[in-house]
Amino acid sequence: MSRSRQQVVRMLALVPYLQGNDGVPVNEVAAEFGVSPKVIRDDLRLLMYTGTGEYAGELIDFDLTALERDGIVHIRDAEFMTRPLRISAREGVALIVALRTLRASASGLELTVIDSALAKLESAVGDTVSPQVDVVLDEVDPAIHETIVEALTGAKRLELTYATASRDEQSVRDVDPRRLITEQGKLYLEAWCLKAEDLRFFRLDRIVSARVLPVDAQEHDAQPRDLSDGFFTVGEQTPFALVDLHPRAHWLTEYYQVDLLEQRDDGVWRAKLYGADWSWLRRLVLRNAGSITVISPEHLRTQVVDDARLALAAYDDSATPHKES
Numbered sequence: 001m002s003r004s005r006q007q008v009v010r011m012l013a014l015v016p017y018l019q020g021n022d023g024v025p026v027n028e029v030a031a032e033f034g035v036s037p038k039v040i041r042d043d044l045r046l047l048m049y050t051g052t053g054e055y056a057g058e059l060i061d062f063d064l065t066a067l068e069r070d071g072i073v074h075i076r077d078a079e080f081m082t083r084p085l086r087i088s089a090r091e092g093v094a095l096i097v098a099l100r101t102l103r104a105s106a107s108g109l110e111l112t113v114i115d116s117a118l119a120k121l122e123s124a125v126g127d128t129v130s131p132q133v134d135v136v137l138d139e140v141d142p143a144i145h146e147t148i149v150e151a152l153t154g155a156k157r158l159e160l161t162y163a164t165a166s167r168d169e170q171s172v173r174d175v176d177p178r179r180l181i182t183e184q185g186k187l188y189l190e191a192w193c194l195k196a197e198d199l200r201f202f203r204l205d206r207i208v209s210a211r212v213l214p215v216d217a218q219e220h221d222a223q224p225r226d227l228s229d230g231f232f233t234v235g236e237q238t239p240f241a242l243v244d245l246h247p248r249a250h251w252l253t254e255y256y257q258v259d260l261l262e263q264r265d266d267g268v269w270r271a272k273l274y275g276a277d278w279s280w281l282r283r284l285v286l287r288n289a290g291s292i293t294v295i296s297p298e299h300l301r302t303q304v305v306d307d308a309r310l311a312l313a314a315y316d317d318s319a320t321p322h323k324e325s
Contacts, residue, residue, distance in 0.1 A: 010035070011043050015060065018075040026071045037071075044073065096121050101182060140187055140204040147210040148189055152177050157215040158191070161208040170208060175200070176217035192220045201255060238274050241281050242295040245269040249291035256284075270295075282307070 010033055017032070018024065030037040044067065047060045063074035096118065103114045151158045158177055163170050175191035178199075182188070187204040199222050245252060247267045252258060262270040273292075275281035278300060285292050285304050294301040 011047060014043060018073055022074055024073055026067065026073055029073060092121055144204060144207050144210045147212060148177060148180065151212045155217045157213040157217050159211045159213055160202060162202055163206045163208055174213065176220065192222065239278050239281060240272045240274040241297065241300050243271055243273050244293040244295060245271055246291045249288050
């Protein structure tokens, strides 16, 4: 089970447990749930943003003074968890669409749970959802999908054979899977790629084969990419750089928003590379030094050159032996 899924399951059990054990020490709660006190404290802070509304009395609350000073947990304003939740027709429709989207990327036992929830919601909402909303995703090999779900559920490492369209080649790599997501009708696996030593997205319809390895997936110090605005969102004010992508940087066209302008015979691609801001673009170019050449704008090109010179100078200084005075 993924870490985020474990947290959801734990927090769903945490509220009724605390309601029945008010004033329990946080260390005892941690021992009961098999995690550290810090994890429980983080869960409680997150639960404080949970409720039926957005105002005091509608959100779960805790006595923070008792928690921080004495390590004691007192829960308040969580009585709504003991009674059925009422949802509006609009909220019901939104949940149905979300479940149908989830169903399109689910498999195995997940389908049974989702179908059961869908049937109950559709019965409760009634004619409000007519005509039906259909969610259509590109077809994916069911065996590959099942293998990825198995690895995610068991927190195991995967061996993938992946077809990279931009280079018309296949590569074999080991990855630690993090989550399955959908974007623009396609299924993606976000995973830590041991070959690239970074987070990558793998389109499931481009995975040629997948095998669960007898190795536990590791946690890596990497922030998940914010997809609240979608994978590839470009507006009139979106910063971009005109760059030359050398063969080792062609993978960027699979992961970021890139407009290819020219593909030369020597393997260098001229492209527009979009980013959230200029500092992000500068960091991306520096991380791929030697594989990306900035053509314009001049201020970005200058920043990259200056930063690279400073980095090289630091290495030169550290390699120079200090003379004794």
